Amino acid sequence: MKYDKNNIFAKILRGEIPCKKIYEDEFVLAFHDVNPQKKVHALVIPKGEYVNLDDFSSKGSEKEIVGLIKGIGIVAKKLGVSEVVNGKGYRSLVNVGENGGQEVPHLHFHIFGGEKIGKMVS
Numbered sequence: 001m002k003y004d005k006n007n008i009f010a011k012i013l014r015g016e017i018p019c020k021k022i023y024e025d026e027f028v029l030a031f032h033d034v035n036p037q038k039k040v041h042a043l044v045i046p047k048g049e050y051v052n053l054d055d056f057s058s059k060g061s062e063k064e065i066v067g068l069i070k071g072i073g074i075v076a077k078k079l080g081v082s083e084v085v086n087g088k089g090y091r092s093l094v095n096v097g098e099n100g101g102q103e104v105p106h107l108h109f110h111i112f113g114g115e116k117i118g119k120m121v122s
């Protein structure tokens with residue numbers, strides 16, 4: 001699985017393209033989706049070069065994997081969609097590859113919230 005260093009999220013990570021940043025730490029960057037599908041639609045990406053969840057789960061270090069999952073929890077709280085914060089929760093999903101409908105080849109977790117998200121798969 002070859003990583004394309006010119007994908008749009010790699011450019012965001014390098015600061016070559018702006019984003020509406022929500023949170024950043026050693027392991028993750030989170031920002032608002034440019035084309036939100038719900039009232040709240042954010043993306044959480046690892047800082048490392050991983051094409052998708054298959055790539056990350058096989059090659060990511062334990063620190064990176066923990067860092068990403070922790071990052072998703074932190075971002076959900078910051079956005080006010082965490083069940084701990086609003087009692088209602090949110091949906092997080094990852095698209096992988098062609099069948100998954102993945103458009104950007106850098107692993108990203110979507111966070112949808114702020115309203116009922118609806119059917120799991122349409």
Ligand code: AMP
Binds near residue numbers: 008031034105
């Ligand atoms: P996926 O189909 O899972 O690969 O989702 C890619 C997501 O990235 C889509 O929801 C896009 O709207 C979003 N996206 C693409 N370019 C940008 C960008 N420059 N800033 C923020 N979100 C983006």
